Amino acid sequence: MTSQLPSPISASQPVRPGDDLGHTFEMRFTSTPRGARLARRLAAHRLDTWGLPYGTGPHEETVLVLGELAANAVRHGHVPGRDFHVLLHVPAPARTIRIEVTDTRTERTPPEPEALPAPGSEDTRGRGLLLVAALATRWGWHLRPEGPGKTVWAECVFTTPT
Template sequence: MTNKPACPADGLAPVLVPGRAFEMCFTSTPRGARLARRLAAHRLDTWGIPYGGDPHEAIALVVGELAADAVRHGHVSGRDFQLRLYETGAAGTVVRIEVSDTRAERTPPRPETLRAADLEDTGGRGLVIVAGLASRWGWHVRSDGPGKTVWAEYAATPPA
């Protein structure tokens, strides 16, 4: 884990809400994925998306699924994965989650071709969960180096 991301960013320029962004690299291990989810959950709480609320739980679950997929399917020995979490849109009504890894040859299915896993399958449900919780999701090849970025957006309603 590093405070300043040592792994390259994609160079995308989203519309950010000032002060509402979190970016960090984590070791490509189950411990790194768990820490990514916990730190994202804490950051959401500080942003006013409190623990225990449906938006908080949904976004934390999406972070956990994408981080676990980066570890399981995007692991390259000695390389970290990167988590970006930020609010976009008017008054931060959309939370965008991006998880980047450095393994380019293993890519997820496109959203339009995603299928549910069979009952006997031991895996293959993570992106189905993400698709069910997120307003939109997708992935793209990283523009600044090897690997891919899987992203999801959750439409959160601002607190009253």
């Protein structure tokens, strides 16, 4: 007897035209640059499938925010042998997109949104959360209620429905 495991993408809510609940995509990724890149690419594809096409401002901004949060989870939240988790939720009507990236490292937390340090002109790092703050309507973080780690989240609100 052979059992087939579901594909990782099937873990997301299926796309149904006229769905009043919106759409949700969530998946765990390896805490590596390759995992962050895969998270960004799968989220971009999912947004396009949900009707937020490639090349539009809301699509590109959402993917950039998710990419920055995923990259930060890999760079600052990496714990050997532990994955990071991405949740992308677009409620209906789709005017707000919520992005959550959860890692398992508790002791390295981002600064509060109102206390982001400005990088120096010669610094090659330190602009990711500034991009998130500029593109997202609001963002923040909280410790995970169960287990070690934290969730960094952002919400992008758009004036027209997606």
